[in-house]
Every structure is written in structure tokens, then in C-alpha cells.
Amino acid sequence: MIKIENLVKAFGPKRAVDDISFSVERGEVLGFLGPNGAGKSTTMRMITGFMPPSAGKITVGGFDVAESPIEAKRLIGYLPENAASYPDMTVEGFLKFAAELRGLGGAAKKKAVRRVIDLCFLDSVLRQSIDTLSKGYKHRTCLAQALIHDPQVLIMDEPTDGLDPNQKHEVRNLIRELGANKAIIFSTHILEEVDAACSRAIIIDRGKIVANGTPEELRNMSELAGAVTLQARGASAERLATLGRVEKINGAFRIYPRDKSQVGQLAQEVVELVNLHGWKVEGMYSERGELDEVFRRITLPDTVRK
Ligand SMILES: Nc1ncnc2c1ncn2[C@@H]1O[C@H](COP(=O)(O)OP(=O)(O)O)[C@@H](O)[C@H]1O
Ligand SMILES: [Mg+2]
Numbered sequence: 001m002i003k004i005e006n007l008v009k010a011f012g013p014k015r016a017v018d019d020i021s022f023s024v025e026r027g028e029v030l031g032f033l034g035p036n037g038a039g040k041s042t043t044m045r046m047i048t049g050f051m052p053p054s055a056g057k058i059t060v061g062g063f064d065v066a067e068s069p070i071e072a073k074r075l076i077g078y079l080p081e082n083a084a085s086y087p088d089m090t091v092e093g094f095l096k097f098a099a100e101l102r103g104l105g106g107a108a109k110k111k112a113v114r115r116v117i118d119l120c121f122l123d124s125v126l127r128q129s130i131d132t133l134s135k136g137y138k139h140r141t142c143l144a145q146a147l148i149h150d151p152q153v154l155i156m157d158e159p160t161d162g163l164d165p166n167q168k169h170e171v172r173n174l175i176r177e178l179g180a181n182k183a184i185i186f187s188t189h190i191l192e193e194v195d196a197a198c199s200r201a202i203i204i205d206r207g208k209i210v211a212n213g214t215p216e217e218l219r220n221m222s223e224l225a226g227a228v229t230l231q232a233r234g235a236s237a238e239r240l241a242t243l244g245r246v247e248k249i250n251g252a253f254r255i256y257p258r259d260k261s262q263v264g265q266l267a268q269e270v271v272e273l274v275n276l277h278g279w280k281v282e283g284m285y286s287e288r289g290e291l292d293e294v295f296r297r298i299t300l301p302d303t304v305r306k
Contacts, residue, residue, distance in 0.1 A: 001024055001025060001026050001060065001061055001075075001152060001153055001182075001183035002023060002024040002047065002058075002059075002060055002153060002183050002185065003023040003057075003058070003059045003060075004020060004021055004022055004023065004043075004047070004056070004057075004058050005021050005056055005057045005058075006019050006020075006021055006055065006056040006057070007019070007020050007021070007043065007046060007053055007055070007056035007057075007058065008053060008054045008055040008056050009039070009042050009043075009046060009051070009053055009054050009207075010054045015207050016039045016042045016207055017039040017042050017043050017046070017053075017207045018039075018206070018207030018208050019056075019207075019208070020039075020043065020056075020204070020207070020208065020209050021056075021209075022202055022209065022212060024183045024184070024185060025183060026152070026181060026182065026183050027179065027180060027181065027182075027183075027199075028179065028183055028184070028199050028200060029175060029176065029179035029184045029186070029197055029198050029199050029200075030183075030184065030185045030186075030198065030199070030200050030201065030202060031186060031187075031188060031193060031194045031197065031198035031200070031201035031202070032044075032185055032186065032187040032188070032201075032202055032204065033187070033188060033189065033191070033194065033201055033202065033203045033204070033295065034187075034189070034203055034204040034205055034299065035189065035205065035299050036189070038204045038205050038206065038207070038299070039204055039206070039207040040157070040187040040204060041081050041157050041187070043204070044078075044080075044155050044157050044185065044187065045080075046058060046065075047060070047065065047076075047155055047185070048073070048076055048078040048155050049065050049069045049072060049073055049076075050078075050080075052066065053066075059072075060072040060075050060076060060153055061075045061152060061153065063075070074102075074149075075151055075152050075153050076151055076153045076154075076155060077146035077147050077148075077149065077151035077153070077154045077155070078146055078154075078155045078156075079142055079143055079145075079146040079154075079155070079156040079157060079159055080157055081157040081158055081161075083139075083142035083145075085130050085138065085141060085142055085145075086130060087129065087130050087131035088129055088130070088131065089129065089130055090126065090127050090128060090129055090130070091122055091125050091126050091127070091128060091130065091133070091137075091141050092113070092117075092126040092127060094130060094141060094145065095113045095116060095117070095122075095141070095144055095145065095148060096109065096113055098144075098145040098148045099112045099113055099148050099149070102148055102149040103149075104148070104149065112148050112149065112150070113148070115147075115150070116144035116145075116147050116148055117144065119144070119147060119174070120140040120141070120143055120144040120147070120174070121140065121170075122137070122140060122141060122144060125137050125141075135162055135163070136163055136164065136167040139159075139162070139163060139167070139171075140171075143156075143159065143171070143174075147178075151182070152182055152183065153182065153183050153184075154178060154182050154183070154184045154185075154186075155184075155185050155186075156175070156184070156185070156186040156187070157186075157187050158186075158187050158188060158189075159171055159175065159186050159188075160172065160188065160190065160193065161188075168190075168193075169196075172193060172196040172197040173197075175197045176196070176197045179197070179199070191291040191292055191295055194215050194218070194291060195215050195291070198215060199214065200212070200213065200214055200215075201213070201214075201215060201218055203218070203294075203295065203298060203299065205298065205299040210298045210299065211294070211298060215291065218291055218294055219288055219289040219290065219291055219294065220260065220289055221289070221294045221298075222289030222290050222291070222293045222294045223256070223289075223293065223297075224287045224288075224289045224290055224293060225260065225287060225288060225289025226256075226257045226260055226266065226286065226287065226289070227254050227255060227256045227257065227266075227286070227287040228254070228255045228257075228266050228267050228270050228284065228285070228286055228287070229249070229252055229253070229254045229255075229283075229284065229285055229286075229287060230252060230253050230254075230255065230270055230274070230281070230283070230284045231251060231252040231253075231281070231282045231283040231284070232274060232279040232280055232281045232282060232284070233279060233280040233282065234277065234278070234279040234280060235253060235274070235277075235279045236277075237253060239273060239277065240253055240255050240270070240273065242273075243255055243258075243266060243269050243270065243273065244256050244257055244258045244266065245258075252283070254287075255270060267284075267286050270284070271284075
């Protein structure tokens with residue numbers, strides 16, 4: 001549904017987006033991760049046709065965004081970073097207006113407005129003007145606007161930014177549900193969102209893609225992934241060291257696999273060693289790895305960014 005080839009955006013001498021390629025199929029929710037200034041918003045603006053690329057090609061549903069912008073945009077719903085809305089309009093008025101902009105009228109318009117009101121839980125604020133809404137409702141109104149024409153492609157720039165934990169949870173659930181039969185890209189710098197809503201994630205740093213995979217694959221890039229932590233009376237670091245590198249943490253031992261492909265085997269070997277020496281196990285678990293660690297290791301912190 002979305003295909004991006006060698007996309008570049010230069011602002012003067014600086015390349016905000018530097019030769020990135022990826023695609024998103026229907027049924028996929030792609031998390032677009034990266035530190036501030038990585039190029040996430042710029043990429044999304046180009047996909048939605050709001051900013052022309054310096055080089056590269058974007059197709060949405062088979063339509064080239066540069067050559068057939070109208071056909072491409074028809075397929076896209078877009079929630080921009082600081083979604084503009086119309087403060088004096090009521091929620092209902094705004095959604096009707098959004099439907100009209102998308103070419104809907106009469107019964108189709110009514111149906112479309114009803115659908116997004118239900119989807120985004122806006123029933124209780126329909127006649128309220130937008131400037132009187134709480135942040136969460138304002139946000140959902142913008143989301144409803146992006147969904148009004150039931151787009152096949154949904155591009156959302158930090159859709160959970162500024163929401164409270166309950167609202168974040170709702171929006172993530174909604175994204176996951178919608179993802180079943182749409183192609184979705186949403187940007188975030190909240191790593192737990194990747195687990196909660198994405199089928200795949202791309203990490204972008206200084207305009208370049210530095211990782212692309214399922215949440216599980218990304219987590220496996222973590223140093224911790226596959227390590228076994230053992231707390232057992234009588235356990236000896238020397239004996240455990242025959243299995244792999246051992247680290248002592250708060251009275252427990254953490255053993256790192258020599259080879260990441262033999263993750264299951266390490267746990268088995270630890271169990272055998274435990275049994276052999278009759279150590280009394282108080283706790284043992286395999287580490288999944290942490291997205292946080294992967295993110296920090298492969299992206300540069302904001303403070304050293306130029
Ligand atoms: N219109 C613009 N003119 C000049 N520089 C820009 C413009 N828009 C974005 N940038 C720069 O491009 C880089 C990427 O920005 P952005 O895409 O907003 O990052 P992100 O959304 O990942 O935080 C930043 O360094 C930003 O300052
Ligand atoms: Mg941004």
C-alpha cells in the first residue's frame with residue numbers, strides 16, 4: 001500500500017531524510033521510532049504530499065504521490081503533529097466540514113460522521129466548540145477528522161503525544177484495531193507503544209533507517225536478549241562461566257549466551273548445571289531483551305545532535 005524508494009529531503013546543506021526505503025502492506029501497523037529531529041515528521045509530510053521530496057519516489061496504493069497527488073491523497077488519512085483544527089466550530093460541525101472536504105454529501109456524509117463519532121467516542125461533546133474541549137477530546141476530534149473517509153492508509157504523527165495513560169491506551173487499541181485492514185504508519189518516541197500497537201517498527205536516526213523489524217526482532221538486538229538470570233543457593237560463578245560470560249547482579253548471576261542463535265539451549269544447560277551440583281534454585285528466568293537498550297545503543301542522544 002505504501003512504497004518508499006530512496007527518499008531524500010534536504011534543507012540547505014542538511015539532509016533531514018537521507019535515502020530511506022521501506023514499504024507497508026495492508027494489515028500492517030508500522031511504528032516509526034526515532035529521537036527528536038530524526039526526520040519522522042518530514043518523512044510523513046512527504047508521504048502525505050504536504051512537502052515535496054528532494055529525491056526519491058513514494059507510491060500510495062499504486063499512485064505516485066508526485067504524479068497523481070489527488071488519487072494518492074484520497075487513500076490517505078493524516079493526523080499531523082500539531083493538528084490544526086477550527087476553534088470556533090463545534091465537533092459535529094467540524095466533522096461535517098471534514099466530510100465535505102473529502103467529497104462526501106447527503107446520506108454518505110451523515111453515515112461517515114456517525115461512524116467516526118462512535119469510533120472516537122465523541123458523542124458527549126458533539127455540540128461543544130473545539131476550543132472548549134479538553135486535550136484528549138481535541139485530539140480524538142482530530143483523529144476522527146483523519147478517519148472520516150475511512151482511508152486505506154493512515155499516517156499519524158505522534159498520535160499519543162500529550163495524552164494521559166488511559167487515553168494513550170485507548171488510542172493504541174484503536175490503532176491496533178484499525179490496522180487489521182489498513183496500512184498504518186505512526187511515529188512515536190515511546191517505546192512501549194511499539195509492543196502495544198505495532199506489527200513492525202523502523203528506527204530512524206539522523207535521517208537514516210538504523211533498524212527495521214518486528215518488536216521481537218528489535219528486542220533480540222538487545223545485549224540482554226537470551227541471557228539467563230539465575231538466583232540459586234550454592235551456585236558458583238566459575239562453574240557458570242563454562243557456559244558463557246557471567247555477571248553478578250544483586251546476589252543473582254546473569255549468564256549471557258555465547259551465540260544468540262542458541263538462546264533456548266543456554267537455559268537447558270543452566271538447568272543441567274543446577275541439577276548436577278544440587279544448587280537450590282530461588283529464581284530463574286530468560287531475559288527477553290529491552291527495546292530501550294536497543295534504541296539507546298543505535299541512536300545518538302539529543303545532546304550530541306547537530
Ligand atoms: N522546514 C524546515 N526547514 C529546515 N529544517 C527543517 C524543516 N523541517 C524540519 N527540519 C529539520 O529536519 C530535521 C528533522 O526534523 P523532523 O522531521 O521534524 O524530526 P522528528 O519528527 O523526527 O522529530 C530536524 O533537524 C529539523 O530541524
Ligand atoms: Mg516530529
